[in-house]
Amino acid sequence: MKSPTPASARIGIIGAGPGGLTCARILQRHGIAVTVYDRDPDADSRNQGGSLDLHDDDGQIALREAGLLEEFFALARFEGQEMRHLDPAGNLLSHHVPDKDESAKPEIDRGQLRDLLLRSLAAGTVQWGRTLESVSEPAGGPRVLTFTDGTTAETDLVIGADGAYSRVRAAVSPAIPQYTGVSFLEAHFDDMENTHPELSALVGKGSAHAADGKRGLFAQRNSGGHMRVYIMQNVPMDWIAAKGLHPGDTEDIRAYLRTEYADWSPETLRMITENDGAYVDRPLFALPVPHTWEHAPGVALLGDAAHLMPPLGVGVNLAMLDASELALALVRSATVDDAVRAYEKTMLPRSAEIAQMLEGGAESMLAVPDPDDERFGPDCP
DSSP states (O other), rough: OOOOOOOGGEEEEESHHHHHHHHHHHHHTTTOOOOEOSSSSTSSSOOOOEEOOOOTTTHHHHHTTTTOOHHHHHHHHHHGOOOEEEOOOOOEEEOOOOOOOOOEEEEEEEEHHHHHHHTTTTTOOEEESOEEEEEEEOSSEEEEETTTTTTTESSSEEEEOOOOTTTTGGGGGOOOOOEEEEEEEEEOOHHHHHHHHHHHHHTTEEEEEEEEEEEEEEEEEEEGEEEEEEEEEEOOHHHHTTOOOOTTTHHHHHHHHHHHHTSSHHHHHHHHHHHHSSOEEEEEEOOOOOOOOOOTEEEEOOOHHOOOOOOOOOOHHHHHHHHHHHHHHHHOOSSHHHHHHHHHHHHHHHHHHHHHHHHTTTTTTOOOTTOOOTOOOOOOO
């Protein structure tokens, strides 16, 4: 079947995260129709996670193409660019205080970014409660999307923006994410200024990283007086069960962490054991390096679906840059197939190069902080 023009094509995006929504927004700005399918029941069904920084050489480029950069700046926390490197005793090793006009990578809560993108889309663009089950192989016709509720939809192009465990990826690649050997244990803190003033003073207005070569933590201020801390360990993926614990056993996990981090100072230990509520287990996964595939008609991947890497500050930014480049390729190309080929010609080598640079990088987060290593600054969930 001849590839249609983008203007006449049925385009479906799987996943209403930053990448998928950015792609949809740019397509709609240029008059190209698109439908986004997401498994969440609605836009407010779950917390979207912590904070992220959008870089001026990728994420902000995508927002500029989406016509949303000024709105992003109005929401962003420029003070969140502050970064502290600490030793396990809480001593300050280095301290980046952003200049008054610094805008290289301001912070924004994931939920705020998603809301900004959702508000920019035409009503009805996102179909909620649509969990993709499979993508059919073409037989001279369009791709057929099958959803877990038994419904189907035909598309001339399905864009996989559905993250680490992408169902779209299976249409072009057999690759499956593998455990990196490093796991995050997420801890939440509320009302920082009143309930945790000592931690507020220790972390500052942005982020703080401490590690001793075996273990580490990354503390990150969020909006609304909240903070998330990611306790980083090189452990088996099932370490909680192997220790005879359960994810909901908050006090027992705290007791284990007090022992595990016993040689850290009481000040830094507070960031590990004085959290408000339960811990969240987040083992880290990555795709093989490099992850490439043969071009397949009617399918494109972006973000973690295409190149899941250790969370070293590039994930969301690359997803949004991918989204922008794919959308603009569709705007500028004669056919959908021409657009996907042009996009892959740029995206695949770029993502392979970055993935090779970051391969094994999960363990680098446990190393004693190097103030000159600009890679560090996780894409925290």
